[in-house]
Amino acid sequence: MSEPLLSVEELQVRFQTYAGRVHAVNGMTFEVGRGEFFGLVGESGCGKSVTGLAILGMIPRGGAVASGRIRFHGEDLLTKSDAQMRAIRGRHIAMIFQDPAATLNPVFTIGSQIVRVIRQHTSISPEEARRRALETLDAVALPDPPRIFRAYPHELSGGMQQRVMIAMALSCGAELLIADEPTTALDVTIQAQILGLLAEIRRRQGVSILLITHNLGVVAETCDRVAVAYAGRVVEVGRVEDVLFRPVHPYTQGLLAALPRAGQAKESLLSIPGSVPDGLALPSGCAFHPRCASAVELCRSGEPALTVVGPDGHRVACHLFRREGAA
Amino acid sequence: MRWLGYVVRRLLMAVLVLVSVSIVTFVIARVIPSDPAAAWVGPHPTPAQIAKAREELALDRPLYEQYLRYVTALLRGDFGTSVKSHQPISRDLRNYLPATMELVLAAMLVAVVVGVPLGVLSGARKGSLFDHLTRLASVAGVSVPTFWLALLLQLLFFAKLRLLPLGSRISNELALYNPIRQITGMYTLDSILTGNWAGLRDTLVHLILPALTLATYPIGLAIRMTRSTMLEVLSERYILAARAAGISERAILFVLALKNAIIPTITVLGLSFVYSLTGAMLVEVIFSWPGLGTYLTDAVLNIDFPVIVTVTLVVTVFYVVVNLILDLVQAALDPRVTLR
Ligand SMILES: Nc1ncnc2c1ncn2[C@@H]1O[C@H](COP(=O)(O)OP(=O)(O)OP(=O)(O)O)[C@@H](O)[C@H]1O
């Protein structure tokens, strides 16, 4: 892979709370190439959303980047000023969220919201912005763009609202779209349509997509590459074929074993024993060791680094593999 | 238009409200143990004089007939005659009502212009020094005694700095050399309409202190209300999404968030406006402002029932109209509100 569009390197984000310091992101590392559909998966609380917000320079109050780098087009975003980041957001990197109904402002028309974003980033006339907004509504396959333009959010269905959000995200020609659980709040059939739309937009416009999800099925269907995160850290990353069909990390293997499969009885479903660690008090060494059936002494003391284990950048952070590989 | 039918229906309901209020006030005025006829005649009346007055005022008629006479007169614009001054009440109203309106509207304008932005910024910077100071100001605005503040302002701006007049609506010189031709009775408006710039200046100079004094309470309300709804709105996901789209912070606060947050503030200010129509009495007295509050207080002290009933009706009309306007404004700001 030539220089990636986005690279997140050893990112650490911490929140100062009344209960203490929360380690939300602990050395997140992954790269998204140009035109790539990249998945970031992990259980709830593993730092996916915080990573997405950190890329936009929008870590919520109380939180801050403790170390690491975020490069976009080779430039370190963490050194940019607020004003520079504001000019990048919406223009070069856009983000869509879960629950589109809550993401659109209820008291403004769809059209005025899209036009506002366009006019924030360009100096075109209102009529020109309106024309462009209608075009983007058309590009996300919404029927009757002029009617949608005049409509208020509550007059649209959930699927249409998410299409509007995608239209708004792409209205200024962003190169990277961060989609944080974009289909979680939608019905299954609508989910498939929205994912199809994202795939089509990627194909047609060459936009890179960072899809944040906890659904491995969605990743398998849509993504080129995937990173599996656990307790704020990537434990395995690589092409979808490698990570999901030849998983190496015990956590990835556990996640896949827990997936329901056709013809499999409910009770034979495996799930990983134990629970996700608390960001307030992370386990020592490999954060997964308390739940890992094959943990050894080293797992308790040393943090494993991401190591190449296969072709096309398949990498894993696990002591066991290293030992086996060394043996 | 979707508004029209709604407005007509609301106005018809308003008529019902007015009829009920007029009956209630009328009955209360008549059953209270006091003798309007005696008041009408003045001090030390003879029984014969009282009897004559009773007949003149139709007080010897049955109550329903008295009410009907009263209402018929009302419909002709005749509010009756003040028992105390023997003047037609409609003439008094033409003086007092615009004076009060001018004062209260100015105060509300100040409250919006000062209170809303402070509330927005204070909500946006929750926990900052600015927020603490603004909240302190809002508590002070709501709780500072009006008369004390009024006297303080007079002491400072009139006695010490000699910048602003002590009271009344215009200066004597202006009334003499540049009188404001009355159209609405609100001098600011009238002087603009007639191009009387000396009049406008003089009116504004007289308006500053009483309007500021009267505005402290609604400023406090506006800050408090705007801040708390802004806090709620700013935690909404659509604000996060607007930031993610790179929208400037100013547009986020004062357009995207404020349009969602302003309705409760407008509502409390509207109701505060109606209250101040008669509730500004202290300010009116201290600044020699010939307004409705003073008029009503005098009427109460003199048991001047025709005046009391009339002022009550006028305030009721305002209450009904302001409420209607508030509902329309809410529907205009929020498309999810349906007018029914
Ligand atoms: N504003 C905040 N203050 C304190 N801690 C926070 C804050 N936001 C997130 N965290 C913590 O950071 C960790 C990661 O949160 P994040 O929202 O990134 O999880 P996620 O992977 O997106 O999970 P989900 O699938 O539930 O969305 C969590 O442990 C959470 O408690």
Ligand SMILES: [Mg+2]
């Ligand atoms: Mg999340």
